[in-house]
Amino acid sequence: MECLLCGSSDLTFLEEIKKKDLLILYKKLTGEDFSYLINDDLKYYLCNNCKLKFYFPVVSGDEKFYNCLQKFDWYYLSDKYEFDYAKKFIKKEDYVLEIGAGRGLFAKKISTNKYIGLDTSKKAQELASKEGIKIENETIEEHAKQKSDFYDVVCCFQVLEHVPNPKSFLAASIKVLKKDGLLIISVPSEDSFLKYATNNILNMPPHHVTRWSNITLEYLSTIFNLDIVEICHEYVSEIHKKWYISTLIQSLLLTPKLLDLTIKRKLISKFSLFLSNILIGRFKKEFFPNGHTVIGVFKKK
Template sequence: MEMSPEIKPVVDSENIISPFGGRSTHLQTLSTAKLCASYQLKCGLDISKHLKNLNSSMIELYKCEKTGYKYWLPNDISYSETFYREISSCWPGYYRVDRWEHEVSLRYLKNLDYILEIGCGPGHFLKKMERFGKKAVGIEFNKEAIDRKVTKFPIYSKDINVLSNEEPCKYDAVYAFQVLEHVKNPSDIIESSIKCLRPGGLLIFSVPNNEYVHFLNQEDPFDLPPHHLGHYTPLVFENIAKIYGLDILKVHIEIRKAKSIDALKKTKSSIVHKAFSFLSKCLLNLSFLMNREPGPNLIVVFKKRHDS
């Protein structure tokens, strides 16, 4: 469901400063009625109660002139434990066991001694780290996810900002999969993560890729508030690295893959449909690969400088 923008901003963008300290340009105004309808259509979830604290029937999209980071205001609809409990219940596989970024990140993490995962859910990735015999810790906001813990490593209900004051310069790597886009102050998480790292340590973030066509066109409501509050691209992370004095080792971009063709159950079971679907997906995937069509996720691997 594509969101059509409404032109007039509710707030004067000259007075808006981004989480990264840049002046902001207004991009879009979106009605909360359209937002609620899109969530209802996708997963049957009524999000209206999570918007009741808003003073307006509109939300605003801004772009940070300093980094290119795009973010929604007002942001007081963010990070409710109740919301995440509801969305994980109505969307099977919300906490996925296997993700593209897991295998990519293992290349960097498997030889490090002590790692921290922010927003680890029940610990599916931590479970994968067990076979390397390293020491790891997770922190998670959703207490129900902690109750479903699947790893032997400890998971704490603790804020990264608190942990960074308790355990500065302790970890060889800090990483977060699909976390930054959910929070209203990503700069706080980045700063606290850097503080937790030893000099030379790795900082790894995976986020939805706003260059992916379905996200760029706002066709997926899960990439909108109250689920996602901010949008990232490789360029945004290049600018973030400059702000915090980090080195970028690598940016990994998931290649877009073709999806199954929608059809009625009877059609899907036919040999002709299966053959055509398989062939068309193969051709599309080849086209996406040849043209480096960006997929839905990206990973950035930072390194903390030894003089930091």
């Protein structure tokens, strides 16, 4: 077995996820049975070379899975820190490609009319079309066959962690960039409280395949011969503050695990959530560390 990103076989086994437990929590969240996507228990690994963390066997969601999640209002937020951060790198005359564009919410944030989005969801394409936003139903690998060295900026927000083959995805993303073009990537940060969040199934298959730290993002410059422009973290956002405090309390009382359906965990989880509601007003902004998202900006040489 090899790392999904750098191909190294120097791996450390971290933890096992029971298929049964994972399916129970997805059913609780969505009301749907996704057993057809997950055949076996999953193992969680760290690559000792590039520090990518990933799940194996590789399991990713299909259109039914993502259509189910799109029913939730919180799944596609129109106001994201990374949207405002990324738009400062985009000029009006730039050709911009967004991979995994959803219904094109980022397109509304930028001034260029030379925007194209990619998304494999036909439902997302339909929603974007109603807003006059152009979304094409194809993968970045397919798109790269026609658009080599074409775009000034390529963006992917909260997409890379879903991809079963990140190396192929990134190579194609860079292929469509012009020389000196910018690649802007946002992912959930493994250098944040998310690393310690238990039963956070949306950071597991079939939703997320990989987990990314600063070290791993920086390693992209070595693999793909890129210049690092910036690596930026958001602070813990308002919608995540109670979750952060609750996770902090839980990690003090119990050892963090990926999944834990024990009665003890359930009781501690309820207790920590109760305390977070009391303590949130006492936490000053300075007390909150890195938030959910990290953004990497890279320049093609």
